[in-house]
Amino acid sequence: MVVPAHRRRTVPLGKACVTRTSSSTEPAADPARSARPAALAEGDDAAADPVAAEQPYVAMLYGKLDERRTETAALLARVLREETTGTPQAVSERDAAAQMYSEQLATLSAVENGLCFGRLDLDPDRPPPPPVDGEPGPIDGLDQDVLYVGRLGLLDDEHDYEPLLIDWRAPAARPYYTATAASPDGVRRRRHIRSRSRRVTAVDDEILDLEEAARLGASVTQRTGLTGEAVLLAALSAGRTGRMGDIVATIQGEQDRVIRSSANGVVVVEGGPGTGKTAVALHRAAYLLYTHRRQLARRGVLVVGPNPTFLRYIEQVLPSLGETSVLLSTVGELYPGLAAHRHEPAAAAALKGRTEMTKVLSTAVRDRQELPRRPIRLVVDGEPVVLDRDLVAQARTRARRTRRPHNDAKRTFIREAVDQLARREVDRVGRDLDGRSNLLDRGDLADVRAGLRADPDLRAALDALWPTLTPPQLLAELYTDDRRLRAVTRGWSDSDRALLARAGGPPEDLLDGSWWSPADAVLLDEVAELLGEDDTAAREAEERKREADEAYAAGVLEILAMEEDWDPELLRPTDVVDASVLADRTREATYASAAERAADDRTWTFGHVIVDEAQELSPMAWRVLMRRCPSRSMTLVGDVAQTGARGGASSWGEVLSPYVASRWRREVLTVNYRTPAEIMAVAADVLAAIDPSATPPDSVRESGIAPTAVAVDEAALVTEAAARARAARADVVDAEGAGRVAVLAPGERVDALAAALGGGAGPGAEVDLESEVVVSEVADAKGLEFDAVVLVDPAGIVDASPRGLNDLYVALTRATRSLVVVHPDALPAVLDRLSG
């Protein structure tokens, strides 16, 4: 464990104490009451052992948790055993109940570690807090003077449902995160409780009441707004595991404000590296689900991250907070059934992300609504039929005028074409000899129409002129057909057009993820809007599945019916259930949550959308997300100084104005919890070069290890970098027992470095989060953190892209402990601080 060289003033541990008061005189048979220690009070004994004092209460809470688990498991088992009447409503009610109990059970299992992490001792004479916007204050109406705060709420069902443990998201828990000596909110003491495997291991007290502090001989927390500093610093100094953990026990005041801010509208959370934007975004998701459970459980919450590695890095956080109904996805993965992972040049991704692609794609769709070059001659029912250019053009205009998507408008196209052909036919056949009146009536017209409509050759001809298309088909045929590509990119340079073009034909499997890049997946979503849903295939697949399920269920029932020694007094399975009902039961037993259903449905709209590393998204990707969130209830977290993608954001106003004009609000996080002050000083010089007006975040700690730069010859670069990485790893293990090192380098150096270190990931590949030494280019390490970073060839990183300085800034700010820069060329001027 690193001992921070620079510690801020903290409250001495164990100075506060606990005494038994009236509430501990309750009958001993009542575990909840007898375990509850009394509030901080006059006459408390500073020498008492607070760890031992808290243990019985914490043990009682775990007992309650076990009881709730047992009850819920029994309820779930009962629901699963229950027979329903078999009606769709009964089945769906049973499945909803099973879904609910499964989720509750998952939540109860998730909160095992650190169930209770805090305690508030309130002033019994606290004045009623001022109402906020007419609403009562957070602890208004609570008659308890001691509140325990934890990962979920537990009530005492034997005593009027008094709260035993307050969920960290409940209004009453808020002072745990926000109370200060200057504004104590009725809190006299805040106690941080640390535990391991149900055992309390330490408590850290903060006395917020000046008189009380003087009496106990404790100091009052005075650090600029940090809450629970000792616990916070302990959490920050621990070795990295490769996975992000939750911060529920140490959320800071400025973070709490963002987490609990209103769900309405768009909020942009800005902050430098390491200010907890990701942590805040995830805790906000948990908070919103708690506060608006009904609405959000139905529509779901979407959390978008920049790449699959990042999603794996954060995937544990929400389950550890007991929330499992959130969909984590990259924008590219939102297209159902496709895991696009082709790596492509940054210039191609940037081009595909530009807004003008909307025009290209809509032209590509119109290009598929063709006119015949010469008349198409057919014979229907022995009569000649001619599809000429004028007739088709008229039908096409009518269909386009509907403004419906291509596949939907096709119905109009066919109806119009058939109608015109039928009229022509009736005109031709029915005109009497003098050519003035028509012998055929409306009924004949309808018959002719029906005959034409049923004719397979005519149908095929019309299909060819206005084909039913799927998004992957349209886009793959566009990329691989030079004529089509030219037709939709008039005025483009050849080099730009070449960025879209693909050699060979479309892939055999149109949803082959290795053929498509994430930027393509975003375009597929746009194309899907232009084409409209063609759900024929999905419906057919559903029907086939249903038939297969029924056949399987029939087989199961047959086998059961063959059972010879079945007691004639008992109902046979076939007496109470038929194959179709059994198939339903098996199928619906998947209890899909909103998040799961949303993942399979491109048109799903979410109750709230959270976007992390939001600065990286292209204008086309924003369109995808805005379609998924028509309510515009969104949280966007990012830092434009870290934008690496060429098509990424330079300003939030620019990104958001097409969707919400200026109706969005900004929150700023200012404290850096990751990067030690020594490294941040170097990064701050780079930030100043990116944006002289930007303020670097204030590092919460120092590591005591100065960052260094090592000059090497090009020939020795790989060996030296590998040696430095191994040394850094040994240091980390020495200091913390475990930890991870990253070697960050320009893309073209990654393979050689990875070979030298026996691992690593080529550009665009997923980073192995479990690996002790990760080799990666900067873009793939976005949002991640490591104990130590070896940064290779900073000049190469700067020169590799128009946003090279931003990439350098990101690379410099990934380390929680130490940084070594290995450079073959002169150090870029922005790193002058390292040359001394």
Ligand SMILES: Nc1ncnc2c1ncn2[C@@H]1O[C@H](COP(=O)(O)OP(=O)(O)OP(=O)(O)O)[C@@H](O)[C@H]1O
């Ligand atoms: N209140 C807190 N208590 C404990 N740890 C915290 C707190 N806030 C942030 N952290 C830790 O600080 C680190 C950085 O947080 P996070 O990744 O959320 O920052 P970020 O602003 O998203 O960074 P970047 O912009 O560089 O991706 C993480 O390890 C996180 O767990």
